[in-house]
Amino acid sequence: MSFLNPLFLWGLLALAIPVLIHLFRFRRYRVIHFSRVKWLQSLVLTEKATRKLKHYLILATRLLGLILLVLAFAQPYRPSAAGVNPSQTRLVFIDNSQSMMASAGQSTSWNLALEAADKLIRSYPEDASWLILSHSTDPSAYEAVQSAEALRAVQELRRTYRGSTWEEVKMKFETAKRAVDIGAIYLISDFQSDGLPMVGDWPEGIIPVKVSEGNTIESVSVDSVWFDVPSGVGQPLEVFALIANYGTSPARDILVELHLNDSLRSARRVTIPAGDRVELSLSTLLSQGGKFRGEVRIDDFPVVFDDVLYFHFSIAEAIPVSLVSESGNSARVLEAILSDDQFQLTTMRPGGIEASVLRASSVVILNALSDIPAGLVDPLVESGSRLVIIMPGKQELSAGYRALFRKIGLVDAGVQWRTFEQSIPVSNINWGDPLFRGVFMRKERQPEVPKISGYWSFPTVPATLGLSDRSPILFSLTRESRAESFIWTVPFDAPYSDLSTHSLLVPLMHNMVLFASGSSELYRWLGASELARYSVTDAEALVSVDLGEQNLFTPSQRRRGRFVEVRWDQKPQLPGVYGLYQGNQLVGYEAFNASRLESSLSLMEDRDIEEVFGNPVVQMHSSTDPISTLSTSKESSIWWVLLIFAALAFLLELVWIRFLP
Template identity: 25%
Template sequence: MLLKNPQILYALFLLIIPVIVHLFQLRKFKKEQFTNVKFLKKVQLQTRKSSKIKKWLTLLARLLGLACIIFAFAQPYLPETSQSLKKKETVIYLDNSFSMQQKGKNGELLKNAIQSLLTALPEDYHFSLLTNDEIYKNTTKQELAKELQQINYSSNSPNFKTTYIKAKKVFSKHKNTLKKFVAISDFQEQNLKDLEFDAQLENTLIQLQPEKNFNISIDSVFVKDKNIENTTVQVNLSSSTATDQLFTVSLFDHHKLLAKSSVNFDDNTKANTTFSIPTSQDIKGVLAINDNSLQYDNSLYFSLQQNEKINVASISDAKDNFLKKIFNQDEFNLITTQSNQINYNKLSHQNLIILNELKSIPQGLANILSKHLENGGSLSIIPAETINEASYNRLFNALNLSRYQKKQTEELKITNINFSNIVFENVFNKKVRNFDYPKVNSHYYLNTGANQILSYNNGQPFLKQIKQVFLFTAAINKENSNFKQSPLIVPTFYNIAKQSLQLPQLYYVNENNNTIEVKVKLDKDNVIKIKDSSKTFIPLQQHFANKVNLTLQNEPKSAGNYSVIANDKTINLLSFNYNRRESKLNYANLSSYKHIKTQDSITNFFSQEINDNQMNFFWKWFVIFALLFLVIEFLFLKFLK
């Protein structure tokens, strides 16, 4: 038997007081004179003997009664289980990702879980709570009730392994405590990859399952075709299961309905539809579909706008007709000039400058190009077959580039493509290994290293990227190379120009660290703001002469259409959407994991917790015995003669 207040037992020493009072009786018998002395002596002896027995019995009842009262205040108890005696720490993870919008028997999984916690958690139960956004340490239901009711769905759905590591850090380092980790989630299979549970923790997983495993999602949208009059966008959708039911896809410009289309998934779980939009029209696009399961993926936001043209300047001593074919007037402003007719004032407004087979670099050009790169511009250098090495070295020193070395006159084929480089990223459907390789008859040796975009069959670079400089090692005129006739020529120069000014995409994903370039001139005191109908924020930004680089770190939090504000005017439209990975409703089989317990409901788990922590207190019995002994004492005094 254990005591909740063992210090109360010191009061047992006070029981000596009644014993002392009993042993040192101050009361004396009073003697009376009677004529029959013999008879009187007999009565006196009988009275003293019976009085002594009565007093001892009364003292015993009194001591037992007082002792029971003292033990009642000490609150003796026996634990229900051995776990009840251990000091415990509990960390609860509540998954508030979008997949918890699925409906169970009692409504949405997340809302039902919150209500169950508010109902089942004991009032004095101490725990720490993790969600996908917040951590609440060492709290109780009463302290956290308001925050629990305000928990909303989060686009931040980290891998469960990351969450588990975060939860383990919340526990103290005390080795003698029983550490309990409780996870409440639907446990999608994709979030449990490479997860191993710690055997030192008591891990309990409460898997909440929806009634129906069905969901329709708008996955993506892209420009399929574009001409002067119309832009055709294709919308891709997916379904968790095949169904012959028709679903309506609506296209809005903000709140204005533009068009409707229908899709079904009777053959497979993928479908698409297209919409035609006037090319001259800027729209804040919203695609919507009616689906009663997950709500977050029923809408997709995108922006179509008249993008700024990219400024390209070609300084050439060779034929540059191929550049005029690549840089069409719809997307680029191309100016061409010879090396002896350079307008240096115009160069300051260019996004990309191409030095096309210059035999000698003009002396004043190095400083202009250096400043051009500092302002965020790009540069492409194509050497001539014969160059003035001193002028090239002067330029390369100013730009901190590796120099061209000895000219090589052997024939080499361009065989290696760096598909991960920005120039060829997403250009090919698959990695091309066998095609009609272009060749060069002569080239300049350049140190090998990282960021080789195109390489010869001997491993030396044909095209290398050094920060914002794209450096060719060979002339590409028809006498020296057939590169202009190869299929690589168009994506190479087109994408070099495209990356010189990153025009806004149709949409961005919220939780990614997005970098956006805005073509605008700002005064030093002005900043760019991004706003929607309800809020405005200022992103991280880096100012250059003709553009501003925006870095959006986990902003904005909400999906939607936003405006880019500069100089109190809207200069661009941006759209943001939640990542669609929560739309894949593939739930994990928890029986395959080690060192875990599973529960089918939150209520059952905490009912078990209450039972395991139950204490059997006996103070009521001691109160009853105390009253019983007091009654016995009264009876001794009243009726014992």
């Protein structure tokens, strides 16, 4: 048995007061001479014994009432689960996700969590064994410590911006049980309901400690940001944002701001219905190219970690593009399409290819080559440039194409040329592919599409643009969720297709080159392991990340021609836009954001938590001091029972005083 407020036990010293009063309460008798006291003596003795019994009963009930009252304020409880050996380690998991910063009465869930862990550890002996875990704890740090070090670990714990699921928390518990002899597990959290595994999935012995009030916390979040179509210098830039309201009431007149390179460029106000999302656009005009840091901001309380979404993008003055093609109509069409100021086009014939030009190009277009020279395959792949391959007309698939397909990860089994007696229209459009953003004004039932009379059949790839049987006319090969290559399975010229004269070709080729030339995603989530590619000038120097305050971090990376591929896994720790440098030269930006898994603050009810874990919920209630009270839902009745019995004891004392003679 332990006490939550042991200082109140000093109140037991007050028991000496009624005892002293009882011992030194002497009645002084005045002597009166009386003639005969024979019959009065027995009466006095009887009354004296009755009064003595009355005094003892009053003293006993008064002491009992005071003892019960002091114990009630000291709040006795059992700090360990039933069956836990005192020598076993007690695991305390503290939810340090961003949702814990939500207000809980006059405090925050985070402060209540730290207070709960502190009270819990102090209620045990100093030599008790503890394991302190959180979302950000490295599995290699699963080592038991004594109370003093456990308290220090709690004090040093900081919140994390990295997303973590309940399934990952459960795996941490299972790993800890294998590494350490675990008794009770105290799970201190606000208990968001999303994704919580059901009954039977959790290890035994978990005591849930809830540090939140209510079941829903109002929250508005910048959910995501994107571009519908690429933009260039002197062209309007339209940034789309999705703003989500996770609350139970409408979010009215929310100000949404667009900042580029620390400058406010656009702002709008929006009202979002309860539990809904609103898509809006923020527009500006860019007078010059370069690398940009962007933010979409709102002002929301009490949950603030998701009020800003960071992103980055680059607008090149001119994108270097190499076109390798025989002379012909389709070559002239492609040259006309890519004559825009956004592109720096170099046209080469198959016999006059310059490897240095290929390495300097962001995009290489191979237009209907009858074969790919053997010496060109490796430079194409090693350059790191994105490929746009336009297949040739009817022939056998050459060895050069097969070698290139193997290099870029395309299975060529079953690839063959197919023809139709009459031209047939393309009928399968993947409207969700980013390549079609801005191509059509609206999604039509029967859009104007090109016709083909022959194509190369690739049976194992999904179509971006295809036939009714889903055979692809255009598809992309992705790597790390990014398009590495675009492949047209049909030549642009007659008699194979009418693509060279079709209006669809111009926006598709523009988007293809613009998207393929992008350096990386607009933003990333903290903690996600992803691969990004950046264009560099120095083939030897490593890329470093500026974390601020003269702190540089060098992530794992590898070379691919004039590009470097960086693996993002552990760093950085905080959301923001970070500069990437080779020496003192800025080669790009990368944006990281806190996971939006924490934005939906729908909290579990106590009865549901008890059903999941099989143990009563421990509540941390905020109060005005703001010291909080730790009590279990089934054991919290103990101190109320003590108060009730204390009141009954004082009531019984009044009964003795009133009715005993």
